[in-house]
Amino acid sequence: MPAPRTSASPRRELTAREAEALRALLAARAAAGAPGAPRPSAARPAPRRKSSARKRKQAARRRPAVRTPRERGPWRARLLLVGLATLLVPVLTVLLAPATSAPGSAGVAADPAGLALAARSTLLQDADAYRRLQAEVTARQAELQAAVEAERSARAAVATEQVTVGSAAADLYRASAETRMPVLGLSADAPDTTPDVLYRQALADRAAGDREAAVVRAERAEAAVQDAAARVAAAQDAVDAATAQARTVLAGVRDTVDGLGPAVAAQLAALDTVPAAGAQQERNTAALLRWQSYLAELAAAGIAPPPAAALADPASLPDGFSPALDDAGQAVPGVAWAVVGNRPVTVLPAETVAAVSSALSRLGRPYAAGAAGPDAFDCGGLTASAWLLAGYDLPATAAGQWAAAAVVPASQLQVGDLVVSDGGADVAVHLGEGEVVGASAATYQVGVRPLPGDARAVRVTLPAPATPNAPLPASASGLGACGALPAPAGPVSPAWGGWSNGRIPAEALCPVARGHALRCDAAAGYAAMGRAYEAAFGSPLCITDSYRSLAAQVDAFRRKPALAAVPGTSNHGWALAVDLCGGIDVAGTPQWTWMTEHAGRFGFVNPDWAQPGGEKPEPWHWEFGALL
Template sequence: MRPRSPWRTRRGPASVLVTVAAAVLLAVPLAGPAGAEPSDQPGGTSGVLDSEALDRLQQRAAEVQADLQQRQTEVAAARQQLAGAQAEVDAARATVDAAEGVLAQDQALVARYASAVYRDGGALTPLTVLLSGGDPADVVSALGYLEAVDDHTAAVVGAAEEQRQAALAQQATADAALTGARQRADELAAEVADLEAAADAVTAELDVALGDVDRQLSDLQRQQVDVNTQTAANWRAYVDQLGEAGVVPPPAAEMLDPVRSLRAGLTPIGAAAGGVQRGAAQFPREPTSLLVLPAETIAAVSAAMDALGKPYAPGTAGPDSWDCGSLVSTVYGAAGIDLPDEQSALFAVSTPVDQADVLPGDLVFLGTPESGLGHVGIALDGRTMLAADGRAGAVVVRRLPAEQVVHVGRPSLGPRPQEPAPGPSGGALRVECGNAVYPPTFDGARSWGGYPNGLIPPSALCPLGVGGHSLRCDAAAAYRAMSAAYAEAFGRPVCITDSYRTYAGQVRLYGEKPALAAVPGTSNHGWGLAVDLCGGIDGFGTPQYAWMVANAGRFGWLHPTWADPGNGREEPWHWEYAGS
């Protein structure tokens, strides 16, 4: 069986959205069919084209990427060898120049000696010494002096010439090595050019397929909007039915003991394990009873409905963007129930109820044995939840994965004695609001949504509001929040030069700067999780850079350690999104 492509999505008719309260209580009639039911990964981030041809294109892209990565190593080695050969040539030439200088100096001395002899009466030879000599002892002495001078001159000039010849031989060897290194570098450059051409070709084909993917993703996102809209309408219909039935939701304090303290006309709701549920009641009527929730719960869920579609951004608490904990804390706080604003702290104080008894407004905590607690949302029924979701990059209605539920808490019951939330184990990354949080030194895969690096459909990204720049939606919302805070300090938003980088853009940049650019298909820019900044942030030691170091982490942005001063590739302008 062929493995499932990460570009695959479900094909089939849209199903009916389960309404917010009716699915659990059979109290609100089903509203009409929605565009789609909530997806397992909200916003359609995992749904793309089912195509064997696209699978083959991805395989080709992966092969080109692997070849480029191998060639990058070979190119780096060849360039190092070329630089070493050039240095040896330069050293050899310097040696030759020095030897020729010594030889020239010695030759000049000999020339001055000969000139002096000529000036003093002609060349001094043994014959002239004999003819002009008087005392035989003087003649012998003169001949000895002349022989010593000649021997010394010949030795000096000969040694200098030997040094020069040795230097010339060394230079010839170095020149040959340089020629070989240049030839290897040229061969590798040609191979890389061929690979870049192959990358261009596969990118062009992928762009065509990507257009189909983007259109399908746009449809899925419209369906998500339909889900959000229909869910909010269902909730309003439920609230309206309470009013039409003359039911005034009681405060939470009156529903703590549903056997003794319920208002007249209300009756308890049975619990799955026997007995009755605290914090809820029902209003008996025909043909079905009507769920009655505390006034605080209804106010909180209604406020959460108003936040649907707003961006997700870690560390923010509305009104323009939210994270999962701050959304829960804010809507319940406005309703009169104080809660922490972080998922682990919410887990610690939430009074538990049985998962089988989940009701609208309950807090649902998701996680896995490896990553521990990873998300919190507001239950709408047994199958759906509302959450500021890190993967969707927005406040959405999404499917409630029963197998990932680690805790269900009911805020209207008050806090419990604190209990620590389960954390990651075995080296797993921490997960916040459904999205993995990467440490500053993380250098592994940053893949998301099933998309290849640099081949993310435009509809899966969100604009930054600056030029044509875009990022993954949670990163974009966090960037906008960070830029607004930066503007308060410097009077202008963050200056940006680069954000999401397509596979084709990575190929072009690699061709221009192979020693600096990442291998196509591996850049964090290609995941929509990195930016290059300017306006002072692009220089170490500036007030703008210092502000980023001090504040960017609040918005989930970091400066990777490899780009810090002294780590070999100083890039003050490069910042990456790692979540909250």
Template sequence: MRLWSRSRTLRRAAPLALVTAAVLVALPLAGPAAATPSDQPGGTSGVLDSEALDRLQQRAAEVQADLRQRQTEVAAAQQALADAQADVDAARAAVTAAEEELARHQDDVARYASAAYRDGGTLSPLSVLLSGGDPGDLAAALGYLDAVDDHAAAVVTAAERQRRTAVAEQATADAALAEAQQRTDALGAQVRDLEAAADAVTGELDAALSDVDRQLSDLQQQQLDVNRQTAANWRAYLDQLAAAGVAPPPAADLLDPAGALPPGLVPVGSAAGAAQRGAAQFPREPTSLLVLPAETVAAVTAAMDALGRPYAPGTAGPDSWDCGSLVSTVYGRAGVPLPADQAGLFAVTVPVDLADVLPGDLVFLGTPESGLGHVGIALDRDTMLAADARAGAVVVRRLPADEVLHVGRPSLGTRPEVPAPGPSDGALRVECGNTVYPPSSVEGRSWGGYPNGLIPPSALCPLGVGGHSLRCDAAAAYRAMSGAFAAQFGEPICITDSYRTYAGQVRLYGEKPALAAVPGTSNHGWGLAVDLCGGIQTFGTAQYAWMVANAGRFGWLHPTWADPGNGREEPWHWEYAGS
């Protein structure tokens, strides 16, 4: 941040809007000083433009795409193998049934022969002739014998034919099973080759990730220094106001600078030469003090208190923020109600010229292609405070003048709503400074701008259990939930898995290619999922029931796909959805 000064001779003065120009003279800006943000655009987010991260992203996407294709083929091959096995089982059952049928008929024939022997020997044409007797009886006996033999032969022949048909069908099924097994084995070999390639890539990814993590750690330290110095400068500004006996007036008292201002205050000039609405100055020597509305002072002070808190989309403090909710909350607490999203804020804030920007003004960033993409609180013409998605935190960052779409002053009330510019020509939407990729995109970078499973350790927060870590807001919510669980059961939540690196996802995929998520797609890789134990891993236990009843209070949920009866029952798997 920079000082407001009457001349540029204070170019190296301490940053922050502390002094102003003479009456109705536009406020030139002094140069950067100790608390100036990093030269990287967006402070810590500048690491996202590094070649190391680009290589990281490209290699991860290549392996992920190959594995995704193979996973589909493996699933289809395994289904075909299961179907072939079912056919073989059915054919084997048919052969068994046919053999049993044949055996029954053979038993009947044997019993007939046994009975004939028991009643006087085996019947045959010779034995009938030798027995003598009436010629009519002889003819009848021979006819009966032929009929019995013909029937026995027909029955046995039919049963044998049925058995041979079943055996042939079994042979066909066995051949199909062998072919399906061969296909599955071949795909298994391909998957193993891809896993080997993935293992080889993970070494490269780990090296690139270490490079990115070093950059991030250095920038984070710089950012902490910037944040601390900026907050100190703001406190010094408030101390100067108090020392001068100036109490920031309500916004309503500064709406008509040309007509009436509180005693002792004079207007602030605009770039166009007129008096600015919504601000004043307290004349003194050698420099004048900028006087902002009480609501603006309270909002900026509250925003300073949020510095360093994690960025998380859809959250509204106190542990994490997105860009719109931060602005809306700090102004709302100061008595200025505003929408909670960047588009809504754009729609209603009264515009001022960028050349006239003052601390507390809202600055909206974007491009003609992507439309509106960010909102933050101006600290001077070159610096803004924002919950920045690319930095992953509430930070003080540079204000890129060439990306400013709109500057709005909340203390001036609201205007009739104006639609915020959106993406054009197929461009992707940008939210809080980060491109929002569609869920199906393998190139997508989610929160913080990092690839799934390739988030630098410095961007995560520990859970205090082993080496487990999560996105910082999820980690804070988990710790609170674990504390509540411990109050009920006497011990904290038992955890087996949390953030899962890309390499870890590759290893798990190698063990369970048909069940595990394709590397680079798991919520574990975003630091937003945990696997739990200690009773929670079993449906119906008291611990699981407690989670069902209470996890939602902390922003955690059990995904529908893992519920009982949905095909992939995983009572142990829980995901953070935000508060």
């Protein structure tokens, strides 16, 4: 006989309605099938009597049949059973189906990848909702500012009218009766003064009208002040409502990440990565695996990262945790220690775990100045995006993030801290082991790189400083924003990112038109050039070629061997060249002339060999920068 099935967790208890329906079903079933229940007996044939039997049979045909309650009872019970059985399908499903595991227990381990996908979808939706609400807050604040300015103007108008009315009233109060009413000076004894008196009376009447008009204007100005004040109050209410909604969404994000668990966070870190090339890919992979191993260790030990608020004070930590100490024996706020086996392990807040996983999930994504995702990032955009998915709203720039978060000493640097370098021009997320993950203008991608030597750190999960941190001193590195290299003095190699010509993944590029893509800085320059071109000609740039994969280069060389470059040598294979049409492809046209005059402002040049009179004139071919 098979052993009875057991469950790791108790089944759901029946509701009162389900329990009542179940009792009714069992009672009806018992009534229908109980021993001794009355059943209709079989009719026995009566002795044959010719006349009387025939009469009774005919009479029975004339009379409607009447069934006794005893005959109707079984069918009524059967119908009741059918109805109750239909009602109780959910009940029986609950009773017979195996119980499911509670969230956070066996179910998490069963499918962390699926839970990670669901969590990522939820977090991205909430982040988008928060950004929309922030945009609404900004719009409402602009409306509030306009309303405040209108109220200020209205109050100034009231003050002006009050001065006018007050001055007129004071003059009238001090004036004599004849001054206020010159007509009182009319006299029959001096008829020659009548014109002068009437003139003065006309002036007095005009002054009285002016005073009345000033009073009306003052009353209207006061009403305008009241209206403006009401608009200010309404605008302030709108700002407060949008702000409260945004805070609610952000709190919901923190609630979501607080419940992820380390196994799900480990899967989250690998969801959206893009392959890099060569040594960069090896470094990215090693950092990702190290992070996932750390989370797997926590999961195996049954340690769930607590919320950041629970770890902010080392003197008041949840049960099972102890203060983390630096090399000098000082407690480190914002993290804790837990014992795994026979050694302490640093436990990060759930929000930090989510932020680090989100940052790692962007590995290989392209760099684009001013971008904050979801497909391209600059250094501040990456860190702001990662922490937004952990429930924290940060400024979009490295300098702003340095100013807004709590500074931590180098001796207490922890995984997840924001590492700011180059005088506040660059920022990345600390990964430990002397590495950070960030979006680099030098490599044109999100990747893992060494911890900068001049790094300063802030911890997002600690309370923000009462006043912004002082700006960092300027760096002498000569690098630009996000580690951008200085502008070259001459032609440069088109190779970038460690890729081979024509083997750059589409996810590492940015689109410029349907079916066309370039390296993201070239794409930004192309977009700006396109806007200027459309303003000049009323039509968009016409493009026929941009990035060409190696296979596309082989095909182009097969079809046009006299025009196409040898496969693997074309600058199209570096996503740094475009072929344009719509008049630009013909030298001397207004469109081509415009390009020769303006394209350089956006980084594009027609190389010497492609210019009219060059080695192989191609007026349609334009490259981003002076390339070797």
